[in-house]
Structures are given as structure tokens and as C-alpha cells.
Amino acid sequence: MVTKVVDLRSDTVTKPSDAMRAAMAAADVDDDVLGADPTAQRFEAEMARIMGKEAALFVPSGTMANLVSVLVHCDTRGSEIILGDTSHIHIYENGGISSLGGVHPKTLPNNPDGTMDIDKIVAAIRHQDGALYYPTTRLICLENTHANCGGKCLSVEYTDKVGEVAKSHGLKLHIDGARIFNASVALGVPVHRLVRAADSVSVCLSKGLGAPVGSVIVGSKAFIDKAKIVRKTLGGGMRQVGILCAAAYVGVRDTVGKLADDHRKAKVLAEGLKKIKQFTVDLTSVETNMVFFDITDPRISPDKLCQVLEQRNVLAMPASSKSVRLVIHYQISDTDVQYALTCIEKVVEEILSGNVKLEHLTNGTTANSYGH
Structure with a gap:
């Protein structure tokens, strides 16, 4: 028994x-x-080198990283960005680009693989002759891996094509690369090549x-110089931040090499879930460290499943009213995966038999926790 x-x-x-x-x-x-701060300086220089860019800037969170980037590229209120309708920037970042930056989002449908159709991107770009009426397109945003699409990886070929579109229309391209190293490992493409465009x-x-x-x-030196000012404006300037950068450096040094094993464990988890007849799992969709499964039996809700699992010390998160998301990380072992599968099977049986007593739970794995 795992305790x-x-x-x-x-x-x-x-x-x-x-x-x-x-x-x-x-x-x-x-x-x-x-x-x-010398540790921060060394870490930022190393990240710029790894990513193939001129400079880098440490910020407190991914939400701030995306917000700062959009605000630098769209420094005129009334700018418009093109991004996916299920992207993290659009759904889970409190609408900061609009409320704080006056930036208008133009959403396009995300395909199941996380991409947006190239022709739809081109069609969404505003023409200058409509400047009296329309916001001005200045930026395209991609997300790699794409979380809401199951941790899907955007290929270097696709990213390059979007980069060509942006350049040919005088636009900028920002990548929300929250899990870009997962994409790099899964695709077998060096991370600097994956983001070159x-x-x-x-x-x-x-x-x-x-x-x-x-x-x-990461970006050009001129971009990062502006980003530093915006970071300060947003309250993201910190003092002895080298303490945090030192830990981050260890993560980059030690954990990138473990990501492939995370992906392997995610596939093992997905294969085990597929054997439970009340679930459906698309095994081909598991490209990195995320596993989504749909619950087909109306007697089992994601909220209840996660609540009962917590009683067995397995924490999971509903992804929607019918699905659950599980995410592997380097502190999850093969034994943990098997224990989780065993618990999920038992919990399904308990719920279907009506033999479930919900206790007071505290970790927040309830409705409204989608999207983290």
C-alpha cells in the first residue's frame, strides 16, 4: 500500500x-x-543561450510572462492579437491583456492538435484600410505544448509557417511555451530550433x-529591455531573486532529461485507464505528460470521482463536466502510476455500488478548478 x-x-x-x-x-x-543579482544574471544568460535568443528575463509566473510579452509587442492600446480559442492566455489568465493592456483578442478555433489553420490566421489579419474601424493586428500567439488539447506538441514546421505569416505581414510571434521542453523532448527537436521563428x-x-x-x-535584447520595464510596472520586480533562479537552474539542469520518462508513464497511465469500461481514452492524443479521459457513465461525475480518490491519497482534477485530467511529473514513480490505476478502478466500483461516503476534503479538487 502506498501511503x-x-x-x-x-x-x-x-x-x-x-x-x-x-x-x-x-x-x-x-x-x-x-x-x-549575479545568480539571476547567470541564469538568464543561460536560458537565453538554451533558447537561442539574445536575452532573457525572470518573472514570478507564467501568467505575468505572457502578459508582459503581449504588452511589449502591443504597446498601443487598441492593438489586436490572434490566438486560439482554447489557449491559456485567452481562457485562464483573467483577461489581463484586455483589462490591463487594452489589447483585443481575435480568437480562432484550436484544432485537436493545438494548431490554428494557417489560412484562418491569414484571413484574420486586419488590413490597414480598415484602421478607422478595426483594431490593428500586431501579434500572433501560439501555445506549445497546448494544454487544453491534451498536451499536444506543435511541430517546428507548423511554427515556422506561422512565423513566416507573421513576418510577411509585419507582425510579431509569441509562443506561450509553458511546457516547451516537453514538446522539444517529445518531438526530438532542440528547443532553440523549435522556437526559432x-x-x-x-x-x-x-x-x-x-x-x-x-x-x-526570452527574446531580443531590445525586447527584454522593454519587458523589464513592464515587469516592474506590474509589480514583478523582485530583489534577491537569485534564490529562486538557483532552484530554477537545477530544474533545467536535472529535470529536462527526465521528461521522456514522464511521457512514458503518461502512456502507461492512459493504457490502464482505457481498460476501465466506464472511461474513454484516446491513446494517440497522449504525446507528453498529460492524460485526459472522458467518463461515459452518467452515474459517475468528475467531481465525485476526484473527491473519492482523494480519500485514497490520489489527487486528480476535473477537466470539464465529463472529463478528468491527470498530469505526470518527475516526482511520480511507476509504482505511483499503478497505485493510482488500482485506486481509480476501486473508486469506480464503489461509486457504482453506491457504497461511497464523502468526507470533508481540503485540496480543492472540485468544480471550478479546471485549467491549471
């Missing part, structure tokens, strides 16, 4: 490793707002890479 908690709610739930904690304790720090990329450090806090933005 620890098997937390599959997200890859954001990892605890700092011993190596991260040691690095944080030993970090050489100074005031980063004054540009003097992008003018800016946000990279989350606290998801698959396992750092406790933060994201980075």
Missing part, C-alpha cells in the same frame, strides 16, 4: 528537490531590481521542470 499522496493534479505541484534547496541556500544574491517565448520553470517558482521570457 504517500500521489498528486496528479498538475506538474505544478512538485516539491523542491534536495539539490534545489541546497542551491537556494548557497545562492550568491544581490538586488535584481538594481540589476545586481518566435520573437518572444515564455517558459514556465515550475511545471515540468519542477522549480518552485517562476518563468522566463
